[in-house]
Amino acid sequence: MKSLHNKNFLTLLDYSPVEINYLIDLAAQLKTDKKAGKEKPCLTGKNFALVFEKDSTRTRCAFEVGAADQGAHTTYLGPSGSQMNKKESLKDTARVLGSMFDAIEFRGYAQESVEDLAAYSGVPVWNGLTDLDHPTQTLANFLTLKENIQKPLKDVSYAYVGHGQSNMCHALMIGAVKMGMDFRLIGPKQYHPAGPIYEQCLAIAKETGASITVTDDVEAGVKGLDVIYTGVWVTMGDSYDMWEERINTFKPYQITKDMLAMTGNPQVKFCHCLPAFHDTQTQVGKDIFERFGMNGIEVTDEVFESDASLAFQEAENRLHTIKALMVATFADYESL
Numbered sequence: 001m002k003s004l005h006n007k008n009f010l011t012l013l014d015y016s017p018v019e020i021n022y023l024i025d026l027a028a029q030l031k032t033d034k035k036a037g038k039e040k041p042c043l044t045g046k047n048f049a050l051v052f053e054k055d056s057t058r059t060r061c062a063f064e065v066g067a068a069d070q071g072a073h074t075t076y077l078g079p080s081g082s083q084m085n086k087k088e089s090l091k092d093t094a095r096v097l098g099s100m101f102d103a104i105e106f107r108g109y110a111q112e113s114v115e116d117l118a119a120y121s122g123v124p125v126w127n128g129l130t131d132l133d134h135p136t137q138t139l140a141n142f143l144t145l146k147e148n149i150q151k152p153l154k155d156v157s158y159a160y161v162g163h164g165q166s167n168m169c170h171a172l173m174i175g176a177v178k179m180g181m182d183f184r185l186i187g188p189k190q191y192h193p194a195g196p197i198y199e200q201c202l203a204i205a206k207e208t209g210a211s212i213t214v215t216d217d218v219e220a221g222v223k224g225l226d227v228i229y230t231g232v233w234v235t236m237g238d239s240y241d242m243w244e245e246r247i248n249t250f251k252p253y254q255i256t257k258d259m260l261a262m263t264g265n266p267q268v269k270f271c272h273c274l275p276a277f278h279d280t281q282t283q284v285g286k287d288i289f290e291r292f293g294m295n296g297i298e299v300t301d302e303v304f305e306s307d308a309s310l311a312f313q314e315a316e317n318r319l320h321t322i323k324a325l326m327v328a329t330f331a332d333y334e335s336l
Contacts, residue, residue: 004328008118009126010111012135012174013200017208020178024143026333027317027324031143033335034069034320042331044071049101051077051117052128053108058274058318059128059136063105066323075101094120103329106130124329126322132197134167137273138175139321141229144314148269149226154180154209158227161186161253162298164193164214168231168273177201177210184213186221188249218252218259225263229271230255230298247292255299260308270303272311278304 001022012020033039050063060076067074088096090113097104098121106114107128118125127135142153149156158176160169164185173193176183183205185193192214193201205212215221222228230253233246260268275282277297280289288294295301303309327333 001328001332006124006329008124009135009325009329010114010118011127011133012138012171012178013197013204015178017178017180020139020142020175023139023321023324023328024146026328027139027143027321028146029333029335030323030327031317031320038335039069040333040335041069041071042327042333043067046070046072046102046330047100048072048074048326049077049097049104050074050128051097051104051106051108053079053106053113054129055079056107056128058315059105059107059322062136062318062322063126063128063326066319066326069323070327072102072326090116091120093117095122098122103326126325126329130167132167132170133174134171134273135174136318136322136325137168138171139325140314140317141172141271141273142175142179143317143321144271144310145227145269147313147317148310151226156226157182157184157224159184159186159222159225159229161218161222161228161230161255161259162191162250163187163231163233164191165195166231168229169193170197172229173197173201173212174204177204177208177212180208180210182211182213184215184221184225186215186218187253189216190249192216219262222259222263225265225268227269227271228255228260228263229273231273232275232277233298243288243291247288247294247297250298251294254294254297255303257300257302257306260303268308269310270299270306270308271314272299272304272309274311274315276304276311 094117103124105126105128111130111132114127164187233250279301280286
């Protein structure tokens with residue numbers, strides 16, 4: 001699609017529903033072709049810089065494997081791997097990287113950082129996560145929904161349960177209104193969406209026929225849902241000492257089997273961006289159990305490991321959707 005060639009991917013606010021659908025469909029094709037051994041490399045000779053202020057599992061692996069599958073080379077610059085924002089300004093780093101690489105992926109803190117990279121590098125920039133937004137995760141989720149729910153996205157009823165001002169809620173809300181979906185935020189009032197992104201989403205919903213419902217009432221909010229999504233209650237960048245306040249505030253919004261039953265939909269799906277605190281097999285999980293007696297935090301292990309959970313399918317789809325993004329930035333894909 002020509003409109004995507006050399007285009008920055010900073011937020012889905014910059015993308016039309018047609019472009020979003022194209023990326024999802026391309027990801028599905030690339031996934032099919034990879035599994036059939038028929039994937040056609042389109043990025044041979046390209047060099048991509050992967051700039052990470054925050055550590056990562058899925059985002060890093062998806063960009064590295066996706067690029068390799070397509071014949072491109074990646075250079076990983078981790079939290080301590082460059083002089084950016086230490087001995088060299090971000091603007092200067094952008095110009096250096098732009099002179100050596102064909103595109104830059106950024107995963108970090110400020111949305112302004114990924115925007116500055118795009119403004120000064122002279123090459124396409126892909127947002128792998130900021131404190132404000134996480135658009136590649138939304139693409140992976142929407143591909144996963146298309147694979148598992150037998151209705152168009154515009155007919156899907158979808159809720160994010162938890163922190164309504166988090167990057168994940170922002171990203172999913174943006175994607176949902178772009179695609180004309182019934183989007184609901186269910187969580188405590190002091191964490192309801194607010195500010196410019198929320199206002200933009202309300203305006204987009206009027207254009208696309210989407211709806212946005214914000215409530216602190218779990219039972220009313222989940223009724224009739226097709227999808228319940230959640231994320232961790234303390235996000236990347238938040239301090240560990242926030243846990244007590246968050247546990248006390250968000251405990252009524254933990255995803256349980258009872259909450260799934262409240263939807264009235266026996267086929268309701270559970271989604272999570274990962275990593276998830278669903279048991280005591282992590283240090284955080286152990287600490288929370290010892291301090292608060294919770295075995296599982298934002299979701300119970302019973303739900304996380306149930307047939308309703310699409311968490312690991314969505315994790316795999318990070319690869320295919322990120323690969324689609326890279327391919328669409330430089331080429332029009334055709335299967336072998």
